[in-house]
Amino acid sequence: xxxxxGGELSRRPLHFIWICDCSSSMAGDKIQTLNxxxxxxxxxxxxxxxxxxxxxxxVRALKFSSGAQWHLASPVPVDDFRWGQNELKADGFTDMGxxxxxxxxxxxxxxxxxxxxxxxxxxxxxGQPTDDFESGLRALMNEPWxxxxxxVSIAVGEDAxxxxxxxxxGNTEVKPLEANSPERLVKMIKWVSTVVLKEAxxxxxxxxAADLQLGNIAIPAPPDDGPSSAADVW
Amino acid sequence: xxxxxxxxxxxxLWHLVQGGATGRRHTESQDAFRSWADTxxxxxxxxxxxxxxxxxxxxxxASGSRLAVEAACRVxxxxxxxxxxxxxxxxxxxxxDAPGLLVEAWRKAVAxxxxxxxxxxxxxxxLERQAGAVARRDVVLDPVLxxxxxxxxxxxxxxxxxxxxxxxxDILEVSHEGVVARPVPPDARLIANQTTSLCMAxxxxxxxxxxxxxxxxxxxxxxxxxxGYANSYRTDEQFQKVGSDLLEFAQTGGLxxxxxxxxxxxxxxxxxxxxxxxxxxxxxxxxxxxxxxPPTLVVPSRDPDEDRTVSVAAAPRAPGRPVGxxxxxxxxxxxxxxxxxxxxxxxxxxxxxxxxxxxxAEDDSPADAAAIGGGTDLQAQRGEGNxxxxxxxxxxxxxRPATIPQDVAPLDAAAAEGALPVRSSVPPQxxxxxxxxNLGVGRERAGGLALAARxxxxxxxxxxxxxxxxxxxxxxxxxxxxxxxxxPLA
Numbered sequence: 243x244x245x246x247x248g249g250e251l252s253r254r255p256l257h258f259i260w261i262c263d264c265s266s267s268m269a270g271d272k273i274q275t276l277n278x279x280x281x282x283x284x285x286x287x288x289x290x291x292x293x294x295x296x297x298x299x300x301v302r303a304l305k306f307s308s309g310a311q312w313h314l315a316s317p318v319p320v321d322d323f324r325w326g327q328n329e330l331k332a333d334g335f336t337d338m339g340x341x342x343x344x345x346x347x348x349x350x351x352x353x354x355x356x357x358x359x360x361x362x363x364x365x366x367x368x369g370q371p372t373d374d375f376e377s378g379l380r381a382l383m384n385e386p387w388x389x390x391x392x393x394v395s396i397a398v399g400e401d402a403x404x405x406x407x408x409x410x411x412g413n414t415e416v417k418p419l420e421a422n423s424p425e426r427l428v429k430m431i432k433w434v435s436t437v438v439l440k441e442a443x444x445x446x447x448x449x450x451a452a453d454l455q456l457g458n459i460a461i462p463a464p465p466d467d468g469p470s471s472a473a474d475v476w
Numbered sequence: 477x478x479x480x481x482x483x484x485x486x487x488x489l490w491h492l493v494q495g496g497a498t499g500r501r502h503t504e505s506q507d508a509f510r511s512w513a514d515t516x517x518x519x520x521x522x523x524x525x526x527x528x529x530x531x532x533x534x535x536x537x538a539s540g541s542r543l544a545v546e547a548a549c550r551v552x553x554x555x556x557x558x559x560x561x562x563x564x565x566x567x568x569x570x571x572x573d574a575p576g577l578l579v580e581a582w583r584k585a586v587a588x589x590x591x592x593x594x595x596x597x598x599x600x601x602x603l604e605r606q607a608g609a610v611a612r613r614d615v616v617l618d619p620v621l622x623x624x625x626x627x628x629x630x631x632x633x634x635x636x637x638x639x640x641x642x643x644x645x646d647i648l649e650v651s652h653e654g655v656v657a658r659p660v661p662p663d664a665r666l667i668a669n670q671t672t673s674l675c676m677a678x679x680x681x682x683x684x685x686x687x688x689x690x691x692x693x694x695x696x697x698x699x700x701x702x703x704g705y706a707n708s709y710r711t712d713e714q715f716q717k718v719g720s721d722l723l724e725f726a727q728t729g730g731l732x733x734x735x736x737x738x739x740x741x742x743x744x745x746x747x748x749x750x751x752x753x754x755x756x757x758x759x760x761x762x763x764x765x766x767x768x769x770p771p772t773l774v775v776p777s778r779d780p781d782e783d784r785t786v787s788v789a790a791a792p793r794a795p796g797r798p799v800g801x802x803x804x805x806x807x808x809x810x811x812x813x814x815x816x817x818x819x820x821x822x823x824x825x826x827x828x829x830x831x832x833x834x835x836x837a838e839d840d841s842p843a844d845a846a847a848i849g850g851g852t853d854l855q856a857q858r859g860e861g862n863x864x865x866x867x868x869x870x871x872x873x874x875x876r877p878a879t880i881p882q883d884v885a886p887l888d889a890a891a892a893e894g895a896l897p898v899r900s901s902v903p904p905q906x907x908x909x910x911x912x913x914n915l916g917v918g919r920e921r922a923g924g925l926a927l928a929a930r931x932x933x934x935x936x937x938x939x940x941x942x943x944x945x946x947x948x949x950x951x952x953x954x955x956x957x958x959x960x961x962x963x964p965l966a
Contacts, residue, residue, distance in 0.1 A: 246741045247721035249714025251748040254707055296751030357707050360668040390668040444501060446530030449624045449673030
């Protein structure tokens with residue numbers, strides 16, 4: 243009998259993008275902890291990907307400070323994803339809006355495929371935007387994949403602007419993740435890399451609201467360490 | 477196929493192949509499939525596929541998809557039965573009314589199901605555990621959400637094809653040349669895992685449709701597929717190649733091989749691709765499958781309506797050939813259909829197939845009377861569904877109402893394969909006077925001419941339009957004799 247009809251089979255691509263604040267306020271302990279946390283998260287992400295053979299996990303990273311640029315420009319298959327060789331360094335302002343605009347450009351179709359899984363965008367910041375955050379967010383939400391993306395934000399330290407981080411996440415029940423200590427930041431990075439990634443890599447179909455802008459997946463409740471404590475150092 | 481269908485004299489115009497695969501994450505498919513066709517002449521036919529949403533708040537989507545395909549068959553057949561017999565009116569009615577009526581029928585079916593089977597505590601607490609209190613509240617306030625599903629449906633008649641889609645999934649049309657097209661306009665919002673759905677408020681406004689007049693010949697293949705199929709390919713071009721490949725495979729290997737291989741192909745595709753449920757319905761037009769037969773000649777006549785396909789060295793029909801199998805052309809004259817106990821019925825069907833309405837009052841078989849206008853569920857035909865539906869006897873006059881499938885058939889992919897029932901081996905006579913023979917329209921031609929044609933039918937050389945010519949000559953001759961006889965008296 244004939245071979246299977248159709249062309250090449252392919253797993254559905256799942257784009258995971260770290261969006262990292264590299265402003266000068268992140269210098270020192272924060273940026274080093276962030277580097278270490280992402281480094282430690284890489285094997286966890288591989289494990290999650292291996293558990294879902296129907297998703298092709300591709301990782302990228304963008305950094306914003308005075309302007310923004312891709313830290314990992316090309317989507318890297320998770321098996322090849324390494325963080326240690328070229329770590330983030332902190333310096334400059336907090337041009338978060340610029341960063342979101344650059345992400346939005348990459349979420350257009352093309353280069354994105356319309357058969358992809360909803361991308362996961364993780365925004366990590368410790369301060370307030372120094373540029374036009376709203377226009378960046380608007381550019382992101384103007385892209386269909388920007389609307390559909392699973393958006394999670396991590397507030398590093400008490401000075402982080404939780405209002406903009408919540409706007410980035412949208413009107414979900416989930417609040418920006420709090421990371422007021424190195425341990426907490428590592429924990430949140432790992433949580434996003436595993437729990438959220440797992441949910442995003444096998445989303446069940448669902449009806450959309452009238453404007454089809456509901457969150458694509460139900461982000462599980464994040465781990466809760468209780469109220470602020472003496473362990474909070476940021 | 478109806479047990480009283482005269483398989484010896486006619487062959488199907490459309491052949492249906494259906495298959496499915498259950499996704500990696502599911503213990504059972506949440507897709508559903510259903511088809512319906514008129515038992516008398518095979519048209520109209522309705523085929524529907526639905527994809528129940530997998531999200532936890534749609535925890536009854538398997539029932540929702542089943543109710544959707546049933547509602548689609550029922551509503552589309554009802555519309556066909558009550559539509560005036562002109563193409564513009566049919567198009568207007570289907571495009572305008574079908575989405576709303578379908579959503580209404582589905583919601584009614586969901587309400588009935590919910591009344592008979594209220595949510596259990598396990599269902600609601602399970603929903604809250606998986607998706608939170610807000611999700612539970614949403615479903616309790618709007619229980620239809622639990623049944624969320626998409627729907628793809630196609631209606632084929634002799635003169636048009638109507639496509640209806642609500643939500644994601646794919647409808648492909650493949651031409652005889654293997655060119656693949658999407659007849660239904662795209663919806664740019666349908667990316668990721670969110671889709672428009674029958675369970676949404678004002679769902680009808682999200683329906684997309686296409687009405688295709690068969691003026692230049694029908695497509696070779698129509699394919700309906702849930703979104704798990706397209707999502708398994710890297711690009712849309714790679715997916716669309718499925719359509720052209722399936723046409724080529726059918727022409728070179730035959731439908732039986734497609735039926736045998738399809739489940740395995742879909743399993744492989746889901747496993748190596750999306751990991752999602754896949755359900756596929758394939759409608760092959762007989763003219764496309766005819767390409768694999770021995771060489772044929774199309775003999776033109778002065779009247780383009782009268783073209784006939786002539787088989788050259790056609791193989792004899794094997795005894796017991798399943799109805800739906802491509803068979804030698806019975807109209808060619810090269811192979812006379814074997815006489816059987818159904819010979820009178822065979823003659824009637826041959827007359828009908830050639831555009832000669834046969835008054836139903838002349839059908840003397842009670843079984844036949846039940847079958848005429850009766851709806852047949854193709855799943856039921858193939859045994860596993862244990863149903864062969866017969867509608868109540870139709871009204872003796874006026875447009876013949878198409879019968880509405882009433883039962884609830886479980887999805888059984890293995891059961892869902894077969895051929896749409898009987899049609900003449902005569903190619904579709906495109907361009908002749910438009911009427912819906914299957915709806916009884918055109919019956920005004922029944923009468924003296926039809927009777928004369930019927931009497932002429934036993935002679936193969938007088939079948940079809942020649943029967944009318946002969947009958948006309950007889951009538952003219954009688955009138956002339958009468959005139960000559962009356963004139964001296966006057």
